[in-house]
Amino acid sequence: MPGEAVTLQLGPYAGSAGAHWWGLQAAALRRPAEATELRSSALLRPAQAPGGREGHAPRLVALELKGGAGALGTGGAGAEAPVTWNGAVAAYLERGPGGASAARDSGSRAGSGAARGPAPAPSPLAAAQDVPSGRNVQLWSHHRNVQLHPKSLYVIRQYMHDGDCGCLEAFAQGEGLLQDPACMEEVEDRLHYFTEECDSLQGFQVLCDLHNGFSGVGAKVTELLCDEYPGKGILSWGLTPALSSVADCQRSAYRLMNTALGVVHLSAHSSLFCPLSLSGSLGLKPQPPVTFPYLSYDASLSYHSSAILAAALDTLTVPYRLSSSQGSILHLAETLNFSGRKVAAAWASVPFPALHGSSLPDALCTHQDVPWKLLASCRERKGSSCFAQSVVLRGLGKDRPGSSSAGGQPRSPLHACESTEHVLQHYLHSACPGAFSTSHVLEQPCYTPAPYPQFFSPRLSREGFLLDQAPRSSPAAVESIPVLAALRSAPVLHTLLYGLYKDLQKLNTRRCASFFSAGVEQEDFQEALHKLRTLSQCYEAELEAEESEGEADSD
Numbered sequence: 001m002p003g004e005a006v007t008l009q010l011g012p013y014a015g016s017a018g019a020h021w022w023g024l025q026a027a028a029l030r031r032p033a034e035a036t037e038l039r040s041s042a043l044l045r046p047a048q049a050p051g052g053r054e055g056h057a058p059r060l061v062a063l064e065l066k067g068g069a070g071a072l073g074t075g076g077a078g079a080e081a082p083v084t085w086n087g088a089v090a091a092y093l094e095r096g097p098g099g100a101s102a103a104r105d106s107g108s109r110a111g112s113g114a115a116r117g118p119a120p121a122p123s124p125l126a127a128a129q130d131v132p133s134g135r136n137v138q139l140w141s142h143h144r145n146v147q148l149h150p151k152s153l154y155v156i157r158q159y160m161h162d163g164d165c166g167c168l169e170a171f172a173q174g175e176g177l178l179q180d181p182a183c184m185e186e187v188e189d190r191l192h193y194f195t196e197e198c199d200s201l202q203g204f205q206v207l208c209d210l211h212n213g214f215s216g217v218g219a220k221v222t223e224l225l226c227d228e229y230p231g232k233g234i235l236s237w238g239l240t241p242a243l244s245s246v247a248d249c250q251r252s253a254y255r256l257m258n259t260a261l262g263v264v265h266l267s268a269h270s271s272l273f274c275p276l277s278l279s280g281s282l283g284l285k286p287q288p289p290v291t292f293p294y295l296s297y298d299a300s301l302s303y304h305s306s307a308i309l310a311a312a313l314d315t316l317t318v319p320y321r322l323s324s325s326q327g328s329i330l331h332l333a334e335t336l337n338f339s340g341r342k343v344a345a346a347w348a349s350v351p352f353p354a355l356h357g358s359s360l361p362d363a364l365c366t367h368q369d370v371p372w373k374l375l376a377s378c379r380e381r382k383g384s385s386c387f388a389q390s391v392v393l394r395g396l397g398k399d400r401p402g403s404s405s406a407g408g409q410p411r412s413p414l415h416a417c418e419s420t421e422h423v424l425q426h427y428l429h430s431a432c433p434g435a436f437s438t439s440h441v442l443e444q445p446c447y448t449p450a451p452y453p454q455f456f457s458p459r460l461s462r463e464g465f466l467l468d469q470a471p472r473s474s475p476a477a478v479e480s481i482p483v484l485a486a487l488r489s490a491p492v493l494h495t496l497l498y499g500l501y502k503d504l505q506k507l508n509t510r511r512c513a514s515f516f517s518a519g520v521e522q523e524d525f526q527e528a529l530h531k532l533r534t535l536s537q538c539y540e541a542e543l544e545a546e547e548s549e550g551e552a553d554s555d
Helices: 012-029 124-129 171-179 181-196 214-228 249-269 302-316 329-334 360-365 420-431 492-506 509-517 522-537 542-554
Strands: 004-010 044-048 054-058 060-066 091-095 101-105 153-160 201-209 233-240 272-277 345-349 388-394 436-442 483-489
Touching: 004 012, 004 181, 004 214, 012 054, 012 060, 012 201, 012 233, 012 302, 060 181, 153 171, 153 181, 171 181, 171 214, 171 249, 171 509, 181 214, 201 214, 201 249, 201 329, 214 233, 214 249, 233 249, 233 302, 233 329, 249 272, 249 492, 249 509, 249 522, 272 302, 272 345, 302 345, 302 388, 302 483, 345 492, 360 420, 388 420, 420 436, 492 522, 509 522
Parallel strands: 004 060, 004 201, 060 153, 201 233, 233 272, 388 436
Antiparallel strands: 044 054, 091 101, 345 483, 388 483
């Protein structure tokens, strides 16, 4: 059985996605009878809660800037703010009588006694739940609802989280932080603490901001992991917000250069790297963010967009967290990274559209095309293919899928399959002929109680299934959703990577002197661009190869 993974969160947006992700783990732990398909020990470690009760905490090292972790960062690096957590597993919000928000202890439901410990102090999260927009949630610590170990959080005090100056805005600034012996020692100490307590470390998950100076931090961290833990899997996720808050041209150029350098270095030092965003474009030309038919999210809010990415992450990482599988991070990476393809793209359907009670063949036959969206800041071409893919469908049940028509014959080839796993595999082979496909089907859905935002369509039931019509009264809160997600090595990555390369070729880097003065040499930057173009060529289909050759001749 594959062992434990250590997670690193590098940057504020990565922190927001991570906070939601840990909230999803806590929500699953509160349903022990239904949560046996996934090993919580893969991501979580035993922890002692106040009062001596047993709980769980993420096996996590999180790096944040001064002011970026709220009350968590005020008591010294890694200090836990005691007033923000009270409970055996997680403090979470429920809607009490009369519609008032109340913080409840998950441990209080066990036994007849009242919850032990003092009542939790009011937090920004409580206010956020009373505002449907969620605009009160400014920091990831405001919607964090799990206990963190004191070794988890390291606050970088050389740079400010917010403001016009003193920000970590260039790749080389991030690299420089990890070249500081004191900072490197802190990171190594925290990593060693979590890795040495593992019985069988399988590898690392790295969630890293790609658009700011944390891309440089991620480059050095993955290099450190690669050197110190040879043979362990390193799965890196490069995250960017759905909408850019950058207004001026210089900072837009910085964002582009940070992204390119991050892609090149993170992919070089990782077993597999995946850019993950709801943004429509990583390049110079803005594109509308990704939309989902049954979500009404505000793309300007990190609290919203990172929640969608967290649901995708929770599903994409299933293969190395299964109780019934020996798959590991390294195994997942090796199914996708052959022929130099160290970058994968993510697709997701959040939620997967299915009517309550429908079988998996019924649900899939409803859709001519796979009903997922590309989460890679790039527009997908119709009918795009892939080389290899890892697909997970969860929350639809695993009853016998077959059903016959009146004549006794299966209504479709999918209805003739003997198991739900065979149904999904058959569907994928039909949709992507010739691709190497692995797939998993889980009964367990993605649980979505607060602080997960309630931005769902009124057409969804409490379990996230489609209703025949929207209810006349106020819809019930959506407590769980089915999700379909895939990691794929596909030609669309040529579009993404080569498009980023072309945009950078158009930049006048002489106007970005301060970016290079932070420590990146012009020669190193041009070498990174060459590597980016080489990486893009690994994903060329025949037509795209001819197009890029023509463009190269005209350069």
